[in-house]
Amino acid sequence: MIRQLDETAINRIAAGEVVERPASAVKELVENAIDAGARRIEIDYADGGKTLIRVRDDGCGMSSDDLPLALSRHATSKIDGTDLLDIRSFGFRGEALPSLGAVGRLTITSRVEGAEGASIAVSGGRQSGVKPAALNGGTVVELRDLFYATPARLKFLRTDRAEVQSITDVVKRLAMAEPLVGFTLRDVSDGGEGRVTFRVAPENGDLFSALHGRLTAVLGKDFTENALAIDAEREGLRLTGFAALPTYSRGAAVAQFFFVNGRPVRDKLLIGALRAAYFDFLSRDRYPAVCLFIDCDPHLVDVNVHPAKSEVRFRAPGVARGLVVSGLRHALAGAGHRSSSTVSQQTLGALRPEGQEARVYQMDRPGPRTVQSSYEWQAPRDPIETPGFAEMSAPSARVEPDPEPHDEALPLGAARAQLHENYILAQTATGLVIVDAHAAHERLVYEKLKAQMAQNGVASQALLIPEVVDMSAQDCAALLEIADDLATLGLGIEPFGGTAIAVRETPALLGRVDAKAMVLDILDELSDLGSSQSVQAKVEAVLSRVACHGSVRTGRRMRAEEMNALLREMEATPHSGQCNHGRPTYVELKMTDIERLFGRT
Numbered sequence: 001m002i003r004q005l006d007e008t009a010i011n012r013i014a015a016g017e018v019v020e021r022p023a024s025a026v027k028e029l030v031e032n033a034i035d036a037g038a039r040r041i042e043i044d045y046a047d048g049g050k051t052l053i054r055v056r057d058d059g060c061g062m063s064s065d066d067l068p069l070a071l072s073r074h075a076t077s078k079i080d081g082t083d084l085l086d087i088r089s090f091g092f093r094g095e096a097l098p099s100l101g102a103v104g105r106l107t108i109t110s111r112v113e114g115a116e117g118a119s120i121a122v123s124g125g126r127q128s129g130v131k132p133a134a135l136n137g138g139t140v141v142e143l144r145d146l147f148y149a150t151p152a153r154l155k156f157l158r159t160d161r162a163e164v165q166s167i168t169d170v171v172k173r174l175a176m177a178e179p180l181v182g183f184t185l186r187d188v189s190d191g192g193e194g195r196v197t198f199r200v201a202p203e204n205g206d207l208f209s210a211l212h213g214r215l216t217a218v219l220g221k222d223f224t225e226n227a228l229a230i231d232a233e234r235e236g237l238r239l240t241g242f243a244a245l246p247t248y249s250r251g252a253a254v255a256q257f258f259f260v261n262g263r264p265v266r267d268k269l270l271i272g273a274l275r276a277a278y279f280d281f282l283s284r285d286r287y288p289a290v291c292l293f294i295d296c297d298p299h300l301v302d303v304n305v306h307p308a309k310s311e312v313r314f315r316a317p318g319v320a321r322g323l324v325v326s327g328l329r330h331a332l333a334g335a336g337h338r339s340s341s342t343v344s345q346q347t348l349g350a351l352r353p354e355g356q357e358a359r360v361y362q363m364d365r366p367g368p369r370t371v372q373s374s375y376e377w378q379a380p381r382d383p384i385e386t387p388g389f390a391e392m393s394a395p396s397a398r399v400e401p402d403p404e405p406h407d408e409a410l411p412l413g414a415a416r417a418q419l420h421e422n423y424i425l426a427q428t429a430t431g432l433v434i435v436d437a438h439a440a441h442e443r444l445v446y447e448k449l450k451a452q453m454a455q456n457g458v459a460s461q462a463l464l465i466p467e468v469v470d471m472s473a474q475d476c477a478a479l480l481e482i483a484d485d486l487a488t489l490g491l492g493i494e495p496f497g498g499t500a501i502a503v504r505e506t507p508a509l510l511g512r513v514d515a516k517a518m519v520l521d522i523l524d525e526l527s528d529l530g531s532s533q534s535v536q537a538k539v540e541a542v543l544s545r546v547a548c549h550g551s552v553r554t555g556r557r558m559r560a561e562e563m564n565a566l567l568r569e570m571e572a573t574p575h576s577g578q579c580n581h582g583r584p585t586y587v588e589l590k591m592t593d594i595e596r597l598f599g600r601t
Contacts, residue, residue, distance in 0.1 A: 021049075021166060023163065026055070030043065030055060032055075042055070046187070054142045057140075061111045097141075100146075103149050106123070108120050117132065119133035179213065183198070228332070230331050234322065237320055238294070239294055243332075244290065245577070249289065255290070256290055259291075260301055260303070261296065265312050269317055273325050300316070301313065337571055337577045412426055412570060414426055422438055426567060430590055439583065443579050447573055460508055470500045491507060501519070570586075
């Protein structure tokens, strides 16, 4: 027997899709506040959001006539229903408030300018009448006892600590999306005023300065100090934001944030594009840190593909992917030899005696002319006449003659010595640089080999007997769609009738390969990320090994002109600040940091 469900059951079913946990409720309520034009939003929670979630904003508010309608399903002020692709707000379905009211105890108090405040309550789907209420302006939404009407859902919630972490993540993502809005997150589990756990003030300025300030507050100073500004455009899509240098990477994908038309999303296409942009600079166990925004006409992207609106679908996914890859790679190339500042901080931490701070002695720093004359006066006239002079240089350090004075003004300075037949010690105008000569030269050779490959293509070798691989019709179509891209990398495939493909050529650089296994790896990546760098990764891994064997070997003594030539080439070569695995090729220490190590200031 088919029966019509009542409104309460319908709202509870909808709540299961929209409100998975307390963080989902916070997301929906804060997004409503942003859509209402709020400039300051306060979020209070108790017991991980299970017993209380309160969101207060200074937005436009709602009238007493609108309050009952706001609790009706599919009632919204954000769209008129004529064009479901023209979405310019966070919310548009009109499901959040009635869903929350169906599974918890919801109270809404609001006031529009020029009118009296009003309040309405709904508990387990049962709605009360509108009552007068005192409020200066904006809206206060209070949700108590979440899932009390559906107690089975409570069993699936995690610990209070885990739920608080999820709420904090949601608020931080929305804070990054809206740098001009101030956010305050407060834990009121113990009553009273509670404890502020997160707070950011509204930022001012243009797009990049406001976003830079907000990301500094949310992600920390280290991220913004080591991030590159991104601004690229292609076929109606614009990419902006910040992307960290490869040497500032993470051990997990915890610092990757994507926003499409201001909406925080987790999208496989964008994650795959990010991986493609960085895969040449990071090993597989390291993850880049980025905060990227894609803005476009709403008709070019569909945000109505997931109940939580966390996934999107681009009308031209290839354009979106190409924009992310090219925009990031262009920015990384523009960074030249730059390495992250955290590398120097870690070095200083390793040099500083553990558990003790160096005593600071005040001293006046002499001028350059005074230092030079002092050095000349102290220098021995003849090494032979000076007892013990030959022993002043350690056996593992090779000291070179003084370089040209102007070299010290260059970014990587002038080579002064080679330590342990590998590390170049260079003096700059503001400190010193230590270079891993083998890693640096390996990167330089690798970049040259890549440039040659890009110019001449990847040579392929024909298989005596083509490898035939059977697969599903969907996999076959997906693979043939990228056949031209694979051909440029030396992998030649073609249809073999039905749902089979034939591998006729493989990249010559790889030698003998398991063609079937390679094809299946490509399909796995296509399914997981929407794109594949499997073949390119294998080809460039070979180039990396060739570069390693062709670079300066540890243990080889270098002449002064060789060391300086390496430094100059690093300055002129993009990506030379990290080796082929994302590790830094040099460490820079400022003179002030060095003096602090020795207790000088």
